[in-house]
Amino acid sequence: DGGITQSPKYLFRKEGQNVTLSCEQNLNHDAMYWYRQDPGQGLRLIYYSQIVNDFQKGDIAEGYSVSREKKESFPLTVTSAQKNPTAFYLCASSISLAGGLYEQYFGPGTRLTVT
Amino acid sequence: ILNVEQSPQSLHVQEGDSTNFTCSFPSSNFYALHWYRWETAKSPEALFVMTLNGDEKKKGRISATLNTKEGYSYLYIKGSQPEDSATYLCAIIQGAQKLVFGQGTRLTINP
Numbered sequence: 001d002g003g004i005t006q007s008p009k010y011l012f013r014k015e016g017q018n019v020t021l022s023c024e025q026n027l028n029h030d031a032m033y034w035y036r037q038d039p040g041q042g043l044r045l046i047y048y049s050q051i052v053n054d055f056q057k058g059d060i061a062e063g064y065s066v067s068r069e070k071k072e073s074f075p076l077t078v079t080s081a082q083k084n085p086t087a088f089y090l091c092a093s094s095i096s097l098a099g100g101l102y103e104q105y106f107g108p109g110t111r112l113t114v115t
Numbered sequence: 116i117l118n119v120e121q122s123p124q125s126l127h128v129q130e131g132d133s134t135n136f137t138c139s140f141p142s143s144n145f146y147a148l149h150w151y152r153w154e155t156a157k158s159p160e161a162l163f164v165m166t167l168n169g170d171e172k173k174k175g176r177i178s179a180t181l182n183t184k185e186g187y188s189y190l191y192i193k194g195s196q197p198e199d200s201a202t203y204l205c206a207i208i209q210g211a212q213k214l215v216f217g218q219g220t221r222l223t224i225n226p
Contacts, residue, residue: 004158031212042119042204042216050212058213090159094212097164101147102212106158 003027004107006091011112013085021076021110023091032074033092033104036060043090049074078112085114117141117209121217128195129225135191136220138205142186149214150179150190151204159204162190195224 004025013019025032031050035043045058049068063082068074074093078085091107120139128134140148147166153159163172168183176193192199202221206214 035216040124040218042121042218043206043214044216045213048213099166101164101166101208103161103164104149104214105161106151108156108158 004091004093004105006089006107006110009108009110011110013112013114015114016080017114018077018079019085019112019114021078021089021091021112023074023076023107024072025074025091025093025105025107026072027093027095027105028071029093029095029105030071031094031102032068033094034058034064034066034074034076035090035092037088037090037109046076046089078114085112087112117207117215119205119207119215119217121203121205121220123220124218125221125223127223127225128192130195130197132195133191133193134195134222135189136203136222138188138190138217140186140188140205140207142184145183145186146208148181148188149206149208150188151206152201153204153219154201162203190220192222195222197224197226200224 007022033048034046047066049055065077090109092104094102094104096102150162151159163179165181170181178191181188202219204219206216209215
């Protein structure tokens with residue numbers, strides 16, 4: 001089955017520890033994204049990558065880091081510098097449509113709780 | 116950063132009734148608008164991509180309209196069913212392959 005997998009579904013960490021969230025896709029999409037969702041807010045873009053070995057900061061990149069060594073994988077590290085890391089994290093990838101448009105496909109998400 | 120607003124934030128509708136909700140966005144430099152449906156414990160799924168003023172898209176009982184001059188889109192659901200219960204997200208393209216999302220409308224269909 002083609003799709004996006006994120007693991008684990010739930011993740012618990014102690015404050016001060018770095019944690020890496022996994023995102024893998026077998027859709028052969030070039031672009032991948034990380035979003036964060038907090039209660040009552042829309043999805044906010046953390047980082048995105050349009051091609052292997054390249055990535056750009058989104059709107060809330062502080063305290064996060066990413067890598068894109070393979071087309072299929074876009075792991076997100078939540079560092080101890082992130083002030084409020086507890087949130088729901090969604091990974092996505094996108095395919096280009098006609099006319100310069102694109103459609104994003106989402107993974108199932110990882111809920112991170114830091115205490 | 117673009118500001119995308121969705122209203123209402125939550126909505127309870129009786130099964131069989133029709134409903135609609137709104138996505139508002141800045142009308143300047145508009146390129147495209149996306150609607151997604153996000154069911155509990157599942158991944159968000161794309162419903163529509165809309166680009167042209169006056170555009171209307173339809174998928175089964177769900178349809179959407181777009182007014183780029185005044186900066187809003189409506190999503191309509193006709194004859195609501197329990198399986199329509201979900202959060203509906205709209206998003207606007209900002210720059211190359213970047214989407215800015217609204218906070219979503221959480222729809223609950225009461226049987």
